[in-house]
Amino acid sequence: MTFLTLALGIAFVTLGLATGAVAWRLFRGPSTADRAIATDMLGLLAICFAAAFAAATGVRAYLDVAFGVALIAFLAAVSFGVLLERASLRPRGRE
């Protein structure tokens, strides 16, 4: 179990750093599109975390969680895109 434990340790550290980077982009922007992309990436990171946790604990239910998060992240990304597109096509300054 040593190599897998080591790999998981490295993976958790990398994923944590990646989450920090993505969160910084989400916070900083500068545009709404950047934030939407960062949100999408956060979903992917959640899948990674759930899968790595499943490997670490050996509980299969966490893989189900990863699958569910993948589904929701997809829906969220598509609806973000449509929302952003609609919002920017609306004429500004005369609401």
Next chain:
Amino acid sequence: MSAAIEILAGLAILAGSFVVGTAALGLLRLRDPFLRMHAATKAGVVGSGLIVIGAALAIGGAAALVLGVLCVVFLLVTSPIASHALGRAAYVSGAPIAPETFADALGGILPRNVFDIAPGRTTRSRNPGDAASALPLISSGVHVMTALESSRAFESPTAAAAPLRSMTVWLPGGDCQDAAIRTAIALADANGAKLVGLSALDSTAGERAEMVPVGGLAWSKWLGDRARLAQRERSALALAAFETHTRNARGDVTLRHAEGPLDRVLAHAAGNDLIVVPAFVDHAGRNAHDAEELAAKFSARGAGPVLRVSRPVDTVRRVVLPVSVGDASARAVQTLIRTGLWRDAAIGVVPVGAPTDELALTVARHVELLGAHGFRAAETPAIDPDADRDSIEPLLARADACVAAGLIGRRGAFDVFRLDPVEFAAARVSLFLLP
């Protein structure tokens, strides 16, 4: 679980986390939303897919493997759809494209909005006269249509032809402010661009960061108050000038006010196609030169194309483009092409320095590239920085505009004896375009 499978699972998880880490790094460091998305979606899917496969292998059993494979297949199917929706939305909302990207393959196919980073901050919008307000949508570049009919209905040639869609004119006051406002309005009218007058104050002006001697605090505060007062007076004059000049402007003109350190205020102008800045002033509206100038600071912070104005010019006939070997002049050429300014002017590409093969090749490439984009560019006699000043001055002094990568060129070891063409032009030429 056998050792081989365990090692395989560990390797997959390691590889996956490496890919995800790279993707996050790309999201952090790349320069526009499209490049960031390129990093996030492609690498993200491979990374999370590998981690899920690794986890399924580590857990073992048929159920876990089926679930893992199902998860990967689902990711592969949905990720292109999601990233397509996000990318399309980013393009339509007018997110800025990094200057390294030359071609806009979607130009004229999808509608593209004028990028506005903070729509809520717009103080007011003015459309003078009833006749002008009948066509505000076309002049400001905002197109209203539903997403479905967009690909067929979008054939407006004005929006596709004009590369300048949103401009900001900076209002710090100073001697050249009037010229900057007039130039900006003329450009905005010619391109149908949206013009924002940004009056930015440096709220930290006059504050002393270092230690003050005993009893010096009150004196330092008094100095700061005086500096801010003078700055507000200059700013008020600039605002009044902007108001007067835009009274008859045709396009979409708005006014914004922001206070704070330069970096924070500069975020309000992000994503503009051109920032027009008066010459010889700094953020607080005081007189400044060279690297202390607003234009140089904007350019150093990568705020986008900056046009520095010191005198108004009716028609630009002669443009000089000093070229030395290296990336700097290539950036200047890219900026000129992207802004599409001075298409009718004669552009003189001036080789600077000793005549080497590399320099000749660089100059020839720039002339060819400019010609391919419809500019009238030609090579001029070379300038030797070590040569006699009087023979070089006429070459530069007749130009109306100059394009360069920075306000300060490369200096030699003895810059007393050398003539830097860029610095020379910065002091004399009326219009100066910086990347």
